[in-house]
Amino acid sequence: MEIFFGIKAIKAMEITRGDYNKYRGWDMPDDEDADEVGMLVEYPADPDNKPNHPDHEGYISWCPKVVFDKHHRSNGELTFGDALHALEHGQRVARKGWNGKGMFLFLLPADDNIPTKAIHDPALRKVIEAEVGGETFSALGSIRMFTADKKILTGWLASQTDMLSKDWEILTD
Numbered sequence: 001m002e003i004f005f006g007i008k009a010i011k012a013m014e015i016t017r018g019d020y021n022k023y024r025g026w027d028m029p030d031d032e033d034a035d036e037v038g039m040l041v042e043y044p045a046d047p048d049n050k051p052n053h054p055d056h057e058g059y060i061s062w063c064p065k066v067v068f069d070k071h072h073r074s075n076g077e078l079t080f081g082d083a084l085h086a087l088e089h090g091q092r093v094a095r096k097g098w099n100g101k102g103m104f105l106f107l108l109p110a111d112d113n114i115p116t117k118a119i120h121d122p123a124l125r126k127v128i129e130a131e132v133g134g135e136t137f138s139a140l141g142s143i144r145m146f147t148a149d150k151k152i153l154t155g156w157l158a159s160q161t162d163m164l165s166k167d168w169e170i171l172t173d
Contacts, residue, residue: 009075009086009170011042011058012068020062024053039068078168080158086170087143096167100148104171105156110141 018034021027028034043049045058053060073082076096083093087107094104113136119125128137145153 009044009091010072012039012072014038014065015040015062017062017064037065039063039065041068073166076169077166078170079166080163080168083168083170092146092171093168094171095162095165096169097165102146102150103148104146105143106146108142108144108154110139112136112138114139 014037015023016034017032017036017038018028020038020040021034023040039062041061041063042056043059043061045051049059051058051060078086078093083105086093087105090107092104092106115136116125116128116132116134119128142154143156145156147153
């Protein structure tokens, strides 16, 4: 078998195996420990991940707590790599350790088909028309910051402290 790595924001709550089986309306198998502590895990709903319980929007399952704790981190305890992955999937991220309130990062993805006429900055439009020409141009993606004073910083760069910190969190709406 191959090895796979993944990251996904999930919901989870502590529940015993017995209570999980009762919640699902299942009989408890004789060879399983009803008192074993685990986690009810809910994966986000998407077209490939249909709900399997009427009280949940996503697919639910049960996992032993010792296994869950080994492979999951709480939001706010994520690495910079986790934050980059979240940015690539359209989410906003921030560090708990940042001083400014309300600051976060977001990704402006690369685009190979931006209409030149959509550029309102005269200096930028002049460069694009002179150097690229044509009706459209390509732009590389960039990480941007929404600052504490409600401004957009284009081209945010991570410090070594940011890259090595484990206090990243994915922001939810």
